[in-house]
Amino acid sequence: MRHFLMTIFLTSTAGTVFASDLPNPVLPSDFPALNAETVALGRQLFYDPVLSGNDNIACATCHHPALGTGDAMSLSIGEGGLGLGRMREVVNGNAPKARIPRNAPALFNLGAREFSTMFHDGRVQLSRDAMYGIAMPEGRTLERPLASALAAQNILPILSHDEMAGHPGENPIADAIEADEIHGPNGAWQQITNKVEAIEEYRMAFDWIIGKDTPLHITDIGNALSQFITYEFRATDSPFDQYLSGKEDALNPEQMAGMELFYGEANCASCHSGKFQTDHGFHAIGLPQFGPGKDDAYADAGRGLITGKDDDKYRFRTPSLRNVTLSGPYGHNGAYSDLEAMVRHHLDPFEGLGNYDRRQAALHALGEDTHDWDPMEDLAEVLRIAMAAEIAPVDLNETEISQLMSFLRALEDPVSRNGRLGVPDRVPSDLPLDPIADPS
Structure with missing residues (x-):
């Protein structure tokens, strides 16, 4: 039965899905080879606050x-916070600067070879x-080669005042960043590297990887983090993966119907295509904007800020949908x-934008002066977001929406x-780890 479906086509009341519409199974070769010692080292670095300017955030x-x-959370509190998830609180009174302007994206499968673009704006x-x-933001040009775009991404949050570095006057790393001293022996990257290298346990671990007499460089840290993320958060054994690999009963009838909608009438796969349900492109989907934004006080033009092209305004990178049921809130700013x-919202972006329920946003309380909702009070800005939206509305009934949701759950590994x-x-470093329990 399975081979018949794959070689002919799938038919249901939702329409017809041809085998060519479905992605190929994920293979081991879709991921780079990893080194066990590097993965173990990257794990320590990933959870260690030593990479932050104030030794307080990992x-x-x-x-x-x-x-x-x-x-x-929709928008994170980075530097200046204490605790994990919804329990995180501002402890140094630096609001509203503490709110990160974009949602913390999920890490699942980012180490796969095809992921060549990082961050919501690329x-x-x-x-x-x-x-x-590897193209990097202005002033953050690489000093040495890195193994992947993911490795390059890893060495940028440590340079953000609000994410991990801390603010000017709080530590030498933050001061160097404020002075645009990023590169060289006294730059912020090297100062962070020196903190790690000064810990004997880390230096000994790196000795096995780069050699005992080789000075540690920030690229070594980025590569180690990348190998850990690639191994730790590989999500390729979902029921959908099993179905693609030939297990006939991996998907139940509800999930099968949802899959046919996803790759057919619902038009999800026009953007969420390929092995990891992403075309790695940039699309404007009319999401409501809130928070501090990235330009002009509260606006966020997304990819347009990088390319400078009007056509790219309000476009954001298509996320993978693997483990999407686990990784909310959703959207570049966690709007839902x-x-x-x-x-x-995807089925009718204009309706979603116009009637957005602000209770969908998961935001920490930072006081009344954050102006989080200023963009939605600006009719001109809302109209710009709406006019940029490029998704055509799709009419699905409640049963079909339920089936689509069932398929999305089948993407969970x-x-x-x-x-x-x-x-x-x-x-x-023996610095304290974040508490795992989150009462939310």
């Missing part, structure tokens, strides 16, 4: 496996025209905490749910 703080490799991207083949609400190695008991 990569895992906003990308924790207990919270779907995010932090379960500001890190493989490029033959860039130094060492509920996955079904996000699906319904239980093995990757909490990571393959999990959270370490301690890190070499």
